[in-house]
Amino acid sequence: MHISPVMWQFLTKWLANSALFPREASTVAPWADALYFFLVGMTVVGLVLVGILVIGFSIRYRKSVHPVATQIEGSTLLEATWTIIPLAIFLVTFVWGALLYFRIYNPPANSMNIYVVGKQWMWKAEHPGGQHEINALHVPIGRPVQLTMISQDVFHSFSIPDFRVKREVIPGRYSTVWFEATDAGTYHIFCTQYCGTKHSGMIGEVTAMTQEDYDKWTQESTSGMSLAQNGERLFASMECTACHNGTATARGPNLAGVYGSKLTLTNGQQVLVTDGYLRDAILNPSQHVTAGFAPIMPTYQGQISEDGLIDLVEYIKSLNSNYRVQQTLGTSQSDLAAPTTPGMVKP
Amino acid sequence: MSAATISSNTILSLPDQRTASMPKRHYINNEDGMLSWLLTGDHKRIAMLYLFSITFFFFIGGAFAGLIRLELLTPQPDLVASDTYNKFFTMHGIIMIFLFLVPSVPATLGNFLIPIMIGAKDLAFPKINLLSWYLYLIGGTFTLAALVLGGVDTGWTFTTPLSTHYLNTHVITAATAIFVAGFASIFTGLNFIVTIHRMRAPGMTWFRLPLFVWSNYAASILMVLGTPVLAIAIVLVALERLIGIGVFDPTKGGDPLLFQHLFWFYSHPAVYIMILPGMGVISEVISTFSRKRVFGYSAVAFSSVAIAVFGFFVWAHHMFIMGVSNYSALVFSLLTMLVAVPSAIKIFNWAFTLQKGSITFETPMIYAFGFMGLFTIGGLTGVFLGALGMDIHLTETYFIVAHFHYVMVGGMLMAFLAGIHFWWPKMTGRMYSEPLSKLSAVISFIGFNLTFMPQFILGYLGMPRRYHAYPAEFQVLNVLSTAGATVLGVGFTLPLLYLAWSLKYGEIAGNNPWQATGLEWQIQSPPLTENFTEVPVIDYEAYDYERLERKHANEVTTVG
Numbered sequence: 001m002h003i004s005p006v007m008w009q010f011l012t013k014w015l016a017n018s019a020l021f022p023r024e025a026s027t028v029a030p031w032a033d034a035l036y037f038f039l040v041g042m043t044v045v046g047l048v049l050v051g052i053l054v055i056g057f058s059i060r061y062r063k064s065v066h067p068v069a070t071q072i073e074g075s076t077l078l079e080a081t082w083t084i085i086p087l088a089i090f091l092v093t094f095v096w097g098a099l100l101y102f103r104i105y106n107p108p109a110n111s112m113n114i115y116v117v118g119k120q121w122m123w124k125a126e127h128p129g130g131q132h133e134i135n136a137l138h139v140p141i142g143r144p145v146q147l148t149m150i151s152q153d154v155f156h157s158f159s160i161p162d163f164r165v166k167r168e169v170i171p172g173r174y175s176t177v178w179f180e181a182t183d184a185g186t187y188h189i190f191c192t193q194y195c196g197t198k199h200s201g202m203i204g205e206v207t208a209m210t211q212e213d214y215d216k217w218t219q220e221s222t223s224g225m226s227l228a229q230n231g232e233r234l235f236a237s238m239e240c241t242a243c244h245n246g247t248a249t250a251r252g253p254n255l256a257g258v259y260g261s262k263l264t265l266t267n268g269q270q271v272l273v274t275d276g277y278l279r280d281a282i283l284n285p286s287q288h289v290t291a292g293f294a295p296i297m298p299t300y301q302g303q304i305s306e307d308g309l310i311d312l313v314e315y316i317k318s319l320n321s322n323y324r325v326q327q328t329l330g331t332s333q334s335d336l337a338a339p340t341t342p343g344m345v346k347p
Numbered sequence: 348m349s350a351a352t353i354s355s356n357t358i359l360s361l362p363d364q365r366t367a368s369m370p371k372r373h374y375i376n377n378e379d380g381m382l383s384w385l386l387t388g389d390h391k392r393i394a395m396l397y398l399f400s401i402t403f404f405f406f407i408g409g410a411f412a413g414l415i416r417l418e419l420l421t422p423q424p425d426l427v428a429s430d431t432y433n434k435f436f437t438m439h440g441i442i443m444i445f446l447f448l449v450p451s452v453p454a455t456l457g458n459f460l461i462p463i464m465i466g467a468k469d470l471a472f473p474k475i476n477l478l479s480w481y482l483y484l485i486g487g488t489f490t491l492a493a494l495v496l497g498g499v500d501t502g503w504t505f506t507t508p509l510s511t512h513y514l515n516t517h518v519i520t521a522a523t524a525i526f527v528a529g530f531a532s533i534f535t536g537l538n539f540i541v542t543i544h545r546m547r548a549p550g551m552t553w554f555r556l557p558l559f560v561w562s563n564y565a566a567s568i569l570m571v572l573g574t575p576v577l578a579i580a581i582v583l584v585a586l587e588r589l590i591g592i593g594v595f596d597p598t599k600g601g602d603p604l605l606f607q608h609l610f611w612f613y614s615h616p617a618v619y620i621m622i623l624p625g626m627g628v629i630s631e632v633i634s635t636f637s638r639k640r641v642f643g644y645s646a647v648a649f650s651s652v653a654i655a656v657f658g659f660f661v662w663a664h665h666m667f668i669m670g671v672s673n674y675s676a677l678v679f680s681l682l683t684m685l686v687a688v689p690s691a692i693k694i695f696n697w698a699f700t701l702q703k704g705s706i707t708f709e710t711p712m713i714y715a716f717g718f719m720g721l722f723t724i725g726g727l728t729g730v731f732l733g734a735l736g737m738d739i740h741l742t743e744t745y746f747i748v749a750h751f752h753y754v755m756v757g758g759m760l761m762a763f764l765a766g767i768h769f770w771w772p773k774m775t776g777r778m779y780s781e782p783l784s785k786l787s788a789v790i791s792f793i794g795f796n797l798t799f800m801p802q803f804i805l806g807y808l809g810m811p812r813r814y815h816a817y818p819a820e821f822q823v824l825n826v827l828s829t830a831g832a833t834v835l836g837v838g839f840t841l842p843l844l845y846l847a848w849s850l851k852y853g854e855i856a857g858n859n860p861w862q863a864t865g866l867e868w869q870i871q872s873p874p875l876t877e878n879f880t881e882v883p884v885i886d887y888e889a890y891d892y893e894r895l896e897r898k899h900a901n902e903v904t905t906v907g
Contacts (some may be wrong), residue, residue: 012631014823015823016819017819017824018820018821018824019821020804020808021807021808021810022807022808022809023465025467028415031736032736032740033739034733035737036734036737036740039727039730039731039734039737041730042727042730043724043727044904046723047720047723047724047780048725049724049725050694050695050698050719050720050808051720053695053698053699053701054698054701054716054720056708057698057701057702057704058701058706058708058716060702061703061704061705061706062356062705062706062707062708063356063358063635063705063706063707064356065704066703066704066706068638068704068705069637069638069641069704069705069892070639071640071642071892071893072639072642072699072702073640073643073644074357074642074643074645074646074696075642075699077641078693078695078699079646079695079696081671082691082692083691083692083696085690086687086688086691086692087688088687088728089683090684090685090688091684092728092732092736093684093733094680094681094733094735096734096736097733097735097737097738098677098680098734098735098736099736100734100736100737100739101673101680101735101738101739102673102734102736103736104739105673105739111863120513136795144802145903153349153508153512153513154506154508154509154512154513155508155509155603157668157743159741159743159744159809159811160833161744161808161809162809164739164740165739165740166739166742166743167668167739168668168669168670169400170603170604170669170670171508171597171603171668172597172598172603173597175670183664188688188809188818190809190811190814191811192742192743192744192811193506193743194504194506194509194812194813196432196433196500196504196509196513197429197430197433197500197507198429199429199433199813199814199815200424200429200811200814200815200816200817201429201816202827209628225493227591241814255497261735267878268639274837277600285599291880301558301599302599316657338736
């Protein structure tokens with residue numbers, strides 16, 4: 001058969017550009033692949049075993065060579081064998097899988113945080129420095145990066161196959177995932193949870209770059225305001241300062257240093273203040289009243305976008321002293337009209 | 348005797364076709380006219396009604412699968428619009444799951460055979476049995492209505508809040524379809540449970556039941572206990588859509604994840620509803636064609652029950668990446684590993700049933716071998732997904748799609764075809780073309796692997812499911828998969844043709860063409876409306892081939 005050279009070229013190029021195995025571009029990828037190969041091995045062994053039994057018996061005991069069957073009731077020993085051995089293998093898989101799960105979902109303490117907001121049908125990444133990206137994510141290599149993600153509408157799922165990480169992005173709730181990229185390059189981001197018409201268009205690219213390149217990128221892409229600074233302006237303009245002003249007579253609790261602390265609520269419950277707690281406390285304050293305070297805070301449900309909530313959360317996280325709170329009070333009184341320049345509110 | 352058809356390599360023994368005739372009176376010609384079918388209480392007639400209806404929906408669902416594969420031939424979204432593509436996979440899922448796989452073996456083969464296998468005249472509630480077929484039809488009609496009115500694009504999983512707040516398609520119509528069809532399934536399950544408990548012939552103890560009855564019994568328990576939860580979930584979705592009750596809406600204090608808990612509480616056991624009756628078929632077929640009692644009868648029987656019980660406690664393994672607590676993830680992963688064990692036991696028991704048998708390779712056996720291979724792959728790839736850390740990378744990708752189809756098509760559909768080919772002579776009294784049916788079994792097997800094996804690789808590469816367009820580097824594998832789907836289409840169309848042909852032109856099958864031991868083979872084909880002329884008394888175990896041999900030997904001596 002004759003294949004035209006053009007056709008041949010097309011075919012070889014097409015085949016050469018096709019993928020068979022994903023790249024290993026994060027620290028967890030080799031761990032995930034190790035379990036994968038173990039499981040592939042288990043499947044092949046299991047299949048070959050069943051194949052040998054079925055084909056072997058079929059040849060050995062086919063009617064023409066074995067015309068009369070010998071009746072066998074069963075064998076407790078054999079049955080115990082093929083109960084216990086698969087069970088043991090599955091339990092090993094369970095432990096291995098659980099270890100991998102905790103490796104993938106428990107971020108190291110020193111990881112940097114980037115926020116991701118999913119909505120039909122785009123990804124919006126928000127870096128702490130205020131850099132915003134749509135359907136793209138720039139990250140440094142060799143450094144753990146945690147993504148704190150939330151959906152503005154339906155369920156989405158954030159997946160980077162070459163990093164072997166994925167996590168559902170849920171409306172009304174922060175979820176997190178972390179990774180440490182090992183190789184510079186660009187990798188697919190997919191939304192893997194069906195989310196409506198343009199589900200397959202909800203894709204993007206993560207660009208992993210060296211720390212120097214990443215620093216250069218953050219310098220060049222900054223919008224001039226960090227998330228915390230945006231949050232500070234929002235905090236002032238929503239008049240949160242009226243109560244949360246850090247004074248002894250304030251009607252709202254002092255927010256300085258509140259992030260990461262343990263709070264006692266009026267119902268006696270002890271809670272750890274996390275990103276998610278702060279978000280819930282803004283949207284649904286009556287369920288989250290700190291002990292010693294009256295339930296007077298109105299709900300902000302529907303008044304602040306997810307982006308705005310992220311800004312507020314980042315701002316509250318940045319409040320490490322009462323001095324910062326007082327600065328915001330100043331902002332709200334004098335600087336609200338004028339754009340704040342970066343660096344101005346830094347202590 | 349029928350010397351013409353007996354060779355040393357087959358157990359197929361048809362009566363002499365020159366003198367053979369169909370029985371004068373049987374359930375098909377007992378009454379005439381459309382109404383006698385539409386108002387029948389006969390479990391066999393209802394089984395045939397079901398068989399025609401599910402075949403109809405299978406080919407509609409299959410057509411959607413074909414359209415999906417056609418679109419995915421190229422990376423670009425070039426055949427249809429995105430919304431249309433989303434409707435394709437939604438309709439494919441809804442039709443195949445709720446209108447084909449769930450009723451497939453129980454409502455057709457189970458309906459036909461369970462009363463006969465236990466020596467009863469009919470199911471316990473013949474009118475409820477008929478009602479269940481009508482409910483199925485109403486469900487099917489609503490599905491077709493949703494399709495004709497413009498389709499629905501929720502995906503078969505109806506994930507909230509997408510299905511409740513973000514789509515303007517015929518969600519309520521499709522939800523009604525599933526709600527109503529669910530009751531068909533509940534009634535079938537209820538009928539089977541009562542029948543198996545109350546209507547066994549004298550001497551037919553639980554441990555003399557054929558394993559087909561055991562596995563349908565286990566599936567019936569799942570149907571009766573699980574399906575109502577699906578109905579609740581569906582009603583809540585409808586209420587949320589219509590009047591905004593907010594159960595799944597976080598802005599009203601609801602939990603969007605709650606829907607998935609409810610949905611999978613049914614839909615995970617549902618996969619066992621689908622596969623268990625198929626496993627029952629395989630037990631019967633393998634035993635018959637190796638002339639041996641099933642190896643470890645009670646282990647196989649109890650493993651069905653174990654699957655049914657454990658099957659209820661693994662639903663959250665669909666949600667490992669959704670932020671469920673680490674501890675519940677651990678528990679559900681462990682239980683998932685445990686539920687895999689009874690399936691492994693069954694596979695090995697079937698394999699050892701062949702040992703020291705006298706094996707022949709008729710069409711049902713070919714399908715059963717196909718089942719063993721494909722179900723082994725499907726089951727073991729399920730272990731990948733039950734392993735927590737592995738699930739993170741694999742879930743929501745084509746790996747899931749491949750795994751699910753290996754179990755449902757490679758497992759269940761192969762078992763269904765094995766069963767149809769096995770009991771076709773009993774149901775119709777006619778034999779189909781053996782070479783053609785073997786050919787189609789082999790075509791299906793090859794086509795199936797070509798379709799779904801590349802999807803495992805695509806899944807590990809990270810290609811998400813339900814994608815209308817995909818990166819160009821995934822094309823080669825998608826082309827292979829589409830090519831396989833074409834072959835598979837041929838493999839599934841052939842049986843439709845030769846089985847239809849056999850209805851009129853097939854050779855007369857006789858009572859027991861396979862020399863099988865089940866009670867259903869000891870009566871005429873097709874059976875009388877009342878199944879038995881006298882109540883059978885059972886004083887022997889299931890799969891007693893030696894007893895059958897003795898019986899035949901006696902017959903020959905008396906006649907000769």
